[in-house]
Amino acid sequence: MKKILILNGPNLNLLGTREPALYGNTTLPELEALCQATASRLGFAAECFQSNWEGALIDKIHDYGRLYQAGAALGCVFNPGALTHTSIALFDAIQAVAGLPVIECHISNVHARESFRQHSWVSPAAAGIVIGFGVHGYALAIEGLVRKYGAP
Numbered sequence: 001m002k003k004i005l006i007l008n009g010p011n012l013n014l015l016g017t018r019e020p021a022l023y024g025n026t027t028l029p030e031l032e033a034l035c036q037a038t039a040s041r042l043g044f045a046a047e048c049f050q051s052n053w054e055g056a057l058i059d060k061i062h063d064y065g066r067l068y069q070a071g072a073a074l075g076c077v078f079n080p081g082a083l084t085h086t087s088i089a090l091f092d093a094i095q096a097v098a099g100l101p102v103i104e105c106h107i108s109n110v111h112a113r114e115s116f117r118q119h120s121w122v123s124p125a126a127a128g129i130v131i132g133f134g135v136h137g138y139a140l141a142i143e144g145l146v147r148k149y150g151a152p
């Protein structure tokens with residue numbers, strides 16, 4: 001069964017414990033269970049990974065680039081957290097793993113927030129973007145990935 005990587009960046013381990021008005025009450029383990037159920041319903045296996053370290057996220061993208069080339073991965077749903085707005089290294093990593101489709105996903109509507117959240121270094125390298133649907137955006141992103149790239 002092909003894998004889908006659910007990748008979460010800095011501070012998303014705090015989901016459901018603080019700032020519920022912005023990010024809701026769902027915890028990261030609950031979000032990951034939702035992603036696993038969604039992927040499984042569509043015939044894929046979700047692997048979930050969160051890190052507060054930029055390099056760990058880059059390593060994981062590289063790993064999935066290799067899996068994609070081997071035909072063992074469909075793509076990635078990625079919420080880079082605040083690194084969205086700062087990290088050219090994440091842009092380079094996604095560009096470097098030629099072909100791996102990465103769907104950028106944000107829980108909140110970043111365009112309705114501070115101006116510094118309205119630029120993403122990741123978006124130009126993304127295959128698609130889901131913004132502002134809360135944690136359900138991850139399920140929409142998985143469905144979009146499968147619709148666009150998952151045909152048998």
Ligand code: CA2
Pocket residue numbers: 010011012014015016017018019023079080081082083084105106107108109110117
């Ligand atoms: O809306 C999103 O998903 C964000 O990627 C979340 C990031 C933020 O920096 C981006 O601009 C938009 C922040 C993630 C922090 O997550 C927390 C969750 C609960 C409590 C505190 C932080």
